[in-house]
Amino acid sequence: LFSNYLIARNVGLPIIIVPISPENPLWMILARHILPIVQYIPFGNGYFSRFCHVGWEFDEKSKSHLELGDAFMFVTPGKNWVYLCDADAIGDINRRERQGEFARPVELLAMLDVFGPNLSTVHGQDWQRQRKCTAATFTEHTNAVVWAESLRQGKQMLEYWKLAGSAGVRSTAKDVRTLALDVLVKAGFGKSFDFEGSGKMRKSNGPLSYRDALGLILHNAIPIFALGPRLLQRLSFVPGLGRLGEATVQFKKYMVDMYEESKQNPQIRGAQGNLLTSLVQASVEDKLISQEEVLGNMFVFNFAGHDTTAHTLAYTFTLLAAHPEVQDWMAEEINYVVEGDDPLQWSYDLFPKLNRTLAVLYETVRLYDPLLSIVKGTENQPARLKIGEKEVVIPAHTRVILNLNALHSHPRYWGDDGLEWNPSRWIQVAPGDGPSIDREQLVIPVAKAFIPWGEGMRACPGKKFAQVEHVAAMTAIFRDHYVVPVNQAGENDAQARSRVLDVVKDTGMLLLLQMLHPERAALEWRKRA
Numbered sequence: 001l002f003s004n005y006l007i008a009r010n011v012g013l014p015i016i017i018v019p020i021s022p023e024n025p026l027w028m029i030l031a032r033h034i035l036p037i038v039q040y041i042p043f044g045n046g047y048f049s050r051f052c053h054v055g056w057e058f059d060e061k062s063k064s065h066l067e068l069g070d071a072f073m074f075v076t077p078g079k080n081w082v083y084l085c086d087a088d089a090i091g092d093i094n095r096r097e098r099q100g101e102f103a104r105p106v107e108l109l110a111m112l113d114v115f116g117p118n119l120s121t122v123h124g125q126d127w128q129r130q131r132k133c134t135a136a137t138f139t140e141h142t143n144a145v146v147w148a149e150s151l152r153q154g155k156q157m158l159e160y161w162k163l164a165g166s167a168g169v170r171s172t173a174k175d176v177r178t179l180a181l182d183v184l185v186k187a188g189f190g191k192s193f194d195f196e197g198s199g200k201m202r203k204s205n206g207p208l209s210y211r212d213a214l215g216l217i218l219h220n221a222i223p224i225f226a227l228g229p230r231l232l233q234r235l236s237f238v239p240g241l242g243r244l245g246e247a248t249v250q251f252k253k254y255m256v257d258m259y260e261e262s263k264q265n266p267q268i269r270g271a272q273g274n275l276l277t278s279l280v281q282a283s284v285e286d287k288l289i290s291q292e293e294v295l296g297n298m299f300v301f302n303f304a305g306h307d308t309t310a311h312t313l314a315y316t317f318t319l320l321a322a323h324p325e326v327q328d329w330m331a332e333e334i335n336y337v338v339e340g341d342d343p344l345q346w347s348y349d350l351f352p353k354l355n356r357t358l359a360v361l362y363e364t365v366r367l368y369d370p371l372l373s374i375v376k377g378t379e380n381q382p383a384r385l386k387i388g389e390k391e392v393v394i395p396a397h398t399r400v401i402l403n404l405n406a407l408h409s410h411p412r413y414w415g416d417d418g419l420e421w422n423p424s425r426w427i428q429v430a431p432g433d434g435p436s437i438d439r440e441q442l443v444i445p446v447a448k449a450f451i452p453w454g455e456g457m458r459a460c461p462g463k464k465f466a467q468v469e470h471v472a473a474m475t476a477i478f479r480d481h482y483v484v485p486v487n488q489a490g491e492n493d494a495q496a497r498s499r500v501l502d503v504v505k506d507t508g509m510l511l512l513l514q515m516l517h518p519e520r521a522a523l524e525w526r527k528r529a
């Protein structure tokens with residue numbers, strides 16, 4: 001800690017001493033429980049309880065940067081961490097990653113290697129090779145599949161939610177995970193499942209299906225990453241872990257079977273362009289990647305594309321329940337754009353016309369970005385960086401954190417109402433004749449200050465996938481229906497909406513940012529008059 005402090009002192013940025021490394025896994029788990037007690041101990045300047053827990057960025061938004069500046073430094077017993085909220089400096093870092101500076105510290109994501117090396121965890125030439133092999137997945141062909149499947153799943157999910165009637169649905173966050181999983185399985189592997197609500201009984205024994213094995217793995221990613229598949233299998237006598245161990249074995253077996261099947265049948269590869277077929281093509285025909293890398297990427301695309309989209313959908317549904325005026329505004333556009341009552345007939349060509357619906361997603365990820373921040377870093381060499389008018393030298397072996405949550409809410413970029421969830425901020429009406437809704441355009445107010453999917457060479461390849469999925473699900477659901485919070489005894493509508501907003505604000509960082517108790521908001525679905 002002391003030697004890190006001496007290094008940090010020379011940089012000239014404000015310093016915060018964080019006596020426990022934010023990367024310490026035990027602290028990551030315990031901090032949330034210990035900190036409520038620690039904050040009453042009279043030492044330090046309050047920085048310890050303020051900054052020394054996972055997800056502090058969400059609690060602070062841009063407050064710490066307004067107080068300490070666009071960049072400040074954590075000195076920890078592990079590495080030093082520079083936190084950044086300057087859009088130009090962040091843009092510079094993202095550009096320079098291509099030149100070998102400020103790379104993603106892939107060792108932080110090594111846990112994602114459970115099934116093999118993959119795009120998220122490699123760098124240099126390995127990354128270029130894998131990115132090339134997986135690029136074929138993120139085409140307009142895939143997006144059209146995502147669109148159709150999300151409409152279908154959205155329609156079925158709504159039917160399930162309506163069964164709850166006036167008692168309301170408390171399983172929104174769980175159900176959207178199922179939707180996200182089903183869309184991934186369809187788009188990535190060509191397998192189709194009907195939506196199954198979380199209330200439906202699942203088989204508790206017997207072999208797990210591909211989707212159920214993957215679902216179990218994704219829902220229990222933390223113990224799987226912590227213990228690894230091998231140890232999990234050895235600990236199968238521990239209640240709960242046995243089924244998880246089985247899921248990892250079963251999932252790997254399914255992936256290997258799919259790989260083999262696709263390998264043996266060139267016609268399958270020719271017919272369906274999806275993640276699986278493009279990976280097998282790259283492995284078998286082009287000999288670009290190994291079987292292990294195929295499995296690693298099959299897993300990581302599911303992992304990266306699952307909870308990011310599911311948590312975002314959960315936030316949007318809950319926020320919309322508390323904002324009936326936004327629902328009406330969005331539904332007005334949906335009804336203007338789509339024709340016919342059957343979502344399964346709505347073509348992917350409609351997607352670019354659904355500006356308000358996409359604006360709703362933008363506004364959700366602006367304030368509830370599932371990742372909170374993007375981590376880059378210096379390696380063996382120090383690097384110069386201009387932050388505002390100042391140039392600093394970031395020492396070697398320093399983490400550089402692009403503080404998305406602060407960037408996405410800083411008043412310099414978003415004005416004084418930056419903390420309000422207001423999707424209409426994204427829409428401008430171009431001058432001209434005819435209905436104004438035809439002239440609406442989606443405009444990013446300050447493009448450099450909105451990077452929820454990252455930017456530069458490592459930007460998210462699933463950006464459009466996520467957008468199409470979210471917009472399609474909203475379109476299928478809000479065309480004819482609206483959602484309201486179920487009032488508690490003695491509560492009026494405004495009080496119920498305000499309570500639902502409290503459920504949204506009760507957010508924390510587990511593997512990603514998520515509502516901690518989404519089940520506390522019961523949401524009722526009604527048909528529009």
Ligand code: HEM
Binds near residue numbers: 121309462463
């Ligand atoms: C709301 C949804 C999503 C958000 C906010 C999101 C955000 C991000 C961010 C910020 C990064 C890292 C960028 C960087 O380090 O510079 C990333 C990487 C990645 N994302 Fe997403 N993502 C989303 C959905 C998806 C989906 C649907 C998929 C796949 C189907 C996906 C696959 C990936 C992969 C494979 C990477 C690693 C890319 C690489 O290292 O080259 N993401 N995502």
